[in-house]
Amino acid sequence: xxxxxxxxxxxxxxxxxxxxxxxxxxxxxxxxxxxxxxxxxxxxxxxxxxxxxxxxxxxxxxxxxxxxxxxxxxxxxxxxxxxxxxxxxxxxxxxxxxxxxxxxxxxxxxxxxxxxxxxxxxxxxxxxxxxxxxxxxxxxxxxxxxxxxxxxxxxxxxxxxxxxxxxxxxxxxxxxxxxxxxxxxxxxxxxxxxxxxxxxxxxxxxxxxxxxxxxxxxxxxxxxxxxxxxxxxxxxxxxxxxxxxxxxxxxxxxxxxxxxxxxxxxxxxxxxxxxxxxxxxxxxxxxxxxxxxxxxxxxxxxxxxxxxxxxxxxxxxxxxxxxxxxxxxxxxxxxxxxxxxxxxxxxxxxxxxxxxxxxxxxxxxxxxxxxxxxxxxxxxxxxxxxxxxxxxxxxxxxxxxxxxxxxxxxxxxxxxxxxxxxxxxxxxxxxxxxxxxxxxxxxxxxxxxxxxxxxxxxxxxxxxxxxxxxxxxxxxxxxxxxxxxxxxxxx
Numbered sequence: 192x193x194x195x196x197x198x199x200x201x202x203x204x205x206x207x208x209x210x211x212x213x214x215x216x217x218x219x220x221x222x223x224x225x226x227x228x229x230x231x232x233x234x235x236x237x238x239x240x241x242x243x244x245x246x247x248x249x250x251x252x253x254x255x256x257x258x259x260x261x262x263x264x265x266x267x268x269x270x271x272x273x274x275x276x277x278x279x280x281x282x283x284x285x286x287x288x289x290x291x292x293x294x295x296x297x298x299x300x301x302x303x304x305x306x307x308x309x310x311x312x313x314x315x316x317x318x319x320x321x322x323x324x325x326x327x328x329x330x331x332x333x334x335x336x337x338x339x340x341x342x343x344x345x346x347x348x349x350x351x352x353x354x355x356x357x358x359x360x361x362x363x364x365x366x367x368x369x370x371x372x373x374x375x376x377x378x379x380x381x382x383x384x385x386x387x388x389x390x391x392x393x394x395x396x397x398x399x400x401x402x403x404x405x406x407x408x409x410x411x412x413x414x415x416x417x418x419x420x421x422x423x424x425x426x427x428x429x430x431x432x433x434x435x436x437x438x439x440x441x442x443x444x445x446x447x448x449x450x451x452x453x454x455x456x457x458x459x460x461x462x463x464x465x466x467x468x469x470x471x472x473x474x475x476x477x478x479x480x481x482x483x484x485x486x487x488x489x490x491x492x493x494x495x496x497x498x499x500x501x502x503x504x505x506x507x508x509x510x511x512x513x514x515x516x517x518x519x520x521x522x523x524x525x526x527x528x529x530x531x532x533x534x535x536x537x538x539x540x541x542x543x544x545x546x547x548x549x550x551x552x553x554x555x556x557x558x559x560x561x562x563x564x565x566x567x568x569x570x571x572x573x574x575x576x577x578x579x580x581x582x583x584x585x586x587x588x589x590x591x592x593x594x595x596x597x598x599x600x601x602x603x604x605x606x607x608x609x610x611x612x613x614x615x616x617x618x619x620x621x622x623x624x625x626x627x628x629x630x631x632x633x634x635x636x637x638x639x640x641x642x643x644x645x646x647x648x649x650x651x652x653x654x655x656x657x658x659x660x661x662x663x664x665x666x667x668x669x670x671x672x673x674x675x676x677x678x679x680x681x682x
Contacts, residue, residue: 195315196645197347199323199379200354201340203365207356208386210250211421211628212414213324217258218629219638220320223647227320229254232307232339233269234326235279237448237483238422241555241578245285246270249422249451250324257625258322268310269303272448274484274530284310287551303338311346320645323349330372341376350644351379358387358416363398370406381644382411384636389416412636419624420458422451436460436614440471441478442495444488448514449481449580452602455610455618468498476508476613479515481580481601485523486531489538492518496538503540508566509595510604516590516597517545517583529582541590541597545583552579556600558588567596569612577602 198216202209213229220227229251240252240262247267255262264285272280281291281299283306291299314321329340336342344351353369355362366383373380383402388395392413399410439460441453456462465471477499482488502509511519523535525547537545559574577600579588590597603609607617632638642648 195318195321195347196647197315197321197323197344197349198641198645199325199340199344199347199349199351201325201329201351201369203328203353203355203362203369205327207354207359208414209324209354210254212352212354212384212386212632213322214250214254214257214421214625215628215632216641217254217322218625219632220322221257221259222629225319225647226260227258227322228260228314228318229258229266229324230311230314230321230343231267231324231326232311232343233271233303234267235271235273237272237446238451239270239272239282239449239580241553241580242285246282246553246580247285253422253621254322254324256621257628265310265313268306272483285553289549300338304342307338307343308346311343315347321347321349323347328369329376330369332372344376344379349379350381352382352384352411352641353380354384354386356387357385357395357413358389363401366402367405370408377406377408380408382409382637382640384411385413387416388413409637409640411638411640414631414635417628417631419627420454420619421621421624422454437475438463438473439476439478440465440474441480442471442492442515444482444491446482446484446488447480448483449512449601452512452605453478453480455604458618459610459614459616468495471495471498474502474507476510477502479509479511479519481512482514482518484530485514485517485583486525486533486535488514489518489523489535493538499538499540503593503595506565506594511541511595511597512601512603513579513581513599514583516541516586516599517581519595519597520545520586523547523583540595541586541592543585543590545585547582548584549582552581552584552599554579556588558600560589563589563591563596565591566594567591570609573606573608573612575600575603575606575609577605 200209200213217227217229231251234248236248238249239246240249242252242262242264244264247264248270251267252262255266268284270282281288291302323343326339329337353366355365362385370377385395395413403409437460439456440463443464443466463470499509517523518537519540520537520543521539522537522544524544525532527549529547529549555578557574557576560570563571579599581599586599588599610617
């Protein structure tokens with residue numbers, strides 16, 4: 192097979208929509224019948240998914256689903272999971288690398304080029320097209336030579352798109368300034384994109400001519416702010432929607448991790464990211480998500496203990512996942528400093544002591560639920576899928592204590608059967624969302640210019656299965672109000 196063509200999505204900064212745009216493009220190319228795959232050389236995120244070979248960032252997992260290919264570790268060969276201000280855990284080809292995790296950032300860079308290039312070259316040899324996602328901005332000149340933006344674009348001989356977030360303001364200046372600082376790398380640029388637009392497009396259209404006059408690079412279109420929910424990468428600038436339904440509070444401690452697994456709740460409940468007990472008051476369900484540093488989050492969570500106890504005394508459900516469950520145990524023991532060296536008293540709601548092991552448990556799981564009682568009995572008999580990512584040892588996979596359900600399993604609420612049992616209906620699936628995303632790209636962007644630049648002119652432009660959608664409207668009407676079953680199970 193000839194070496195794959197490559198397209199890289201650069202952004203004027205973090206959070207402008209590179210990940211989602213790459214996913215939409217991959218679904219578009221899948222519709223063309225292309226064998227395409229995602230690639231991001233280095234991702235900094237505390238949200239990860241378990242795939243063949245280990246763990247990768249959630250964004251590349253979703254992009255692989257969009258492309259219709261099996262997610263694998265080469266698609267994100269380097270994942271950096273921050274430890275706050277004191278360092279990071281470095282995952283290379285899906286596995287934690289203790290040596291690189293101990294190195295300062297500038298020393299670490301020297302060891303990353305080889306695994307990144309090996310992964311990239313392997314994918315280029317096996318696919319027809321790669322959609323690369325850059326990291327942050329490609330013009331952080333103080334950090335050059337830039338590995339995830341410029342070096343990989345050079346190695347793959349990639350064409351580039353540059354996207355800016357209109358919703359944050361300053362998009363015209365950000366696009367022009369990025370172009371100006373790119374220097375000799377400008378030759379890769381084939382177009383600008385505006386993202387997350389709301390309002391009268393006629394007010395933005397003059398920017399198209401200005402940019403082309405200044406740079407010689409055309410604007411390929413403007414993508415509206417789309418009312419679609421996907422797993423979010425670290426929730427950067429994410430504003431969860433408040434759907435009709437029961438109030439659900441997700442306790443947002445400082446080092447909360449893997450929040451992306453709760454994306455269906457934006458469609459099923461009035462989801463609140465609670466930073467204080469007052470924000471969580473009146474909730475029908477409390478969620479304690481994973482934590483990158485549970486020992487550090489314990490003092491923060493202790494302020495919620497009276498609320499959690501009142502909630503449990505009232506028989507209302509609490510779901511504690513991974514690090515959230517660890518903090519509810521009797522104690523956290525980390526003698527080797529895997530995350531935070533020391534012995535830390537937990538909140539004492541679970542009869543276990545958790546010990547941090549140097550070896551990380553990373554695996555996918557499928558389990559049939561049984562033996563649950565009370566509110567959680569409605570899940571009995573369901574076969575659920577999820578994944579484990581944790582250093583802690585000492586908790587069972589599932590443990591119920593009154594109306595508190597603790598589990599190592601991430602992704603429980605992503606299972607449609609669980610959604611229906613707990614909320615009376617299912618969230619729109621990821622496939623439906625990805626189709627709607629591709630519809631929007633095909634309607635609002637000049638993708639034929641991409642085809643010409645990538646030499647895809649012989650491909651037939653697809654007719655989307657659901658048809659193009661008008662901007663700022665959801666392609667599917669919301670389901671009718673449904674009485675929610677977040678109440679005690681009838682006896």
